[in-house]
Amino acid sequence: MNFDAHSDIWTDVTQHHLKGERDIFRKYHYERLKKGQIEGGIFVIWNDPPYDKDPLKRTRQMMEAIACEEPDCADILKVSHSYSDMMTARSEGKMYAFIGLEGLKSIGEDLDLIDEFYQFGARHAGLTWNEENPLATGALGTPERGLTDVGRRAVRKIQDLGMILDVSHLNDASFWDLLDTATGPVVATHSNCRALCNRPRNLMDDQLKELARTGGIVGLNSFNEFVHMEEDKQTLENLVKHLVHMVEVMGIDHVGFGFDFSEFLEGDTLGSFSSQSTPFTIGLEDASYVPNVIEEMKRVGFHEDEIEKIAYKNWHRIIKEVVK
Template identity: 85%
Template sequence: MNFDAHCDIWTDVTHHYLNQEHDIFRKYHYERLKKGQIEGGIFVIWNDPPFDADPLKRTHQMMAAITQEEPECADILKVSRSYEDMMKAKEEGKMYAFIGLEGLKSIGEDVDMIDEFYKFGARHASLTWNEENPLATGALGTPERGLTDLGKRAVHKLEDLGMILDVSHLNDTSFWDLLSTAHGPVVATHSNSRALCNQRRNLMDDQLKELARTGGIAGLNSFNEFVHAEEDKQTVENLVKHLVHMVEVMGIDHVGFGFDFSEFLCGDTLSSFSSQANPYTIGLEDASHVPNVIAEMKRVGFHEDEIEKIAYKNWHRIIKEVIK
């Protein structure tokens, strides 16, 4: 089974919710995830363009959609708020989803608003998406700008609450500022190796090593532009090369999956970050094709126990250790 540490399904759920639909996860996502042997993951609340113009309004829309969806799909999906919730879902044969926050643009300068999101059920957060905000600077922001004093307060609050702290999307300066501020494990839920594909969203080897030093994890990202600069080489085979390199740099206990599938996102949202016609890696078009990654891992020499660590056990360890 596989744990996906970064999934945008709540974005699609919200789209259908605003069209007055119900039981959305079952209709549009369940079978695909089941075919891909995805047992669960982190489903994020994201202020997706163009709705990021009013990020708090969009966040509250998404929370309302989750509130409607949770009881309607409770027989197949458990919205989990603890390690015990996750294990109970597995015992009952259900999928599970932790609520994440992809960026905290919606809180403005009110760090205490994180408490509201925690009470709702959020157990993961990153400080930014690609933008600059009052807390930190994303990958497309001013390179020299890092965490603010407010951002450091947010880091401490997230750690005190027992939320998974995520550096994916931060620029390099903010990355290093956060690592010098945090005390516990820090993760990058969906970032590849910059040594293999020179994208700002990917991580350099010294960054990967530092995440491992904290006890954290880097999650392999299936977004094609983070795999290879040439479109015809954006393949599962080259994606697994990132995995091999990350394991060599970080160790087998510090790498997982964070696929970031986006083929179901609407055009305006997708075009805000994708410069190609399709956003997927060849052979990994959506979650149903995840077995292709496992097959390639076996082909290049990963043993079964190593595959299990990367597929789900490493993320389970983080959840058990961090989430209170």
């Protein structure tokens, strides 16, 4: 089975919820995930363009959609708040989802909102998406601007609450400021290797090493533009080369999956981060193709115990250690 540390399914749930639909996860996502042997993961609240103009309103919209969806799909999906919740879901044959926060633009400088989101069920948070905000700077922001004082306080609050702290989307200055501030495991749920694809969203080798030093994990990202600079080389084979490189740099205990599938996103939302006609890696078009990753891992020489660590065991360890 596989754990996907980054999914935008709540965005799709919200879009259908706003149209008056119910039982959305079952209708649009369950079978695809089941085919891909995805047992669970982190489903994020993301202030997707154009809704980022009023990020707190959008966050509350998404929270309302999640609250309505949860009872509709309770027989197949458990919204989990702890390691024990996750293990209960597994024993009952259900999928499970931890609620994540992909960026905290919505809070401005009001750190009390992090407590509110935690009480709602959020167990993961990153400080930014690609933008600059009052906490930190994303990958497309001013290169020299790092964490603010409020951002450093947010890091400490996130970790004190027992939430998984995520550096994905931070620029380099904010990454290093966060690592100077944080204690314990820090993760990048959905990032690849800059040594293989020179994009600012990908991580340099010294960043990979530092995340491993904290005890953290990096999740392999299937978004095609993070796989290779040349479009015809954005293939499953080249994606798995990122996995091999991560293991060589970080060690087998610090690598996982964070696929970031986005084929179900559309319009301004998809266009806000994708410059190509499709967002997927060739051979990994959506979650149903994840078994292809496992087969490619076997082909390049990963052993069964190594595959299990990357597929789910490493993320389970982080959840058990961090989430209170």
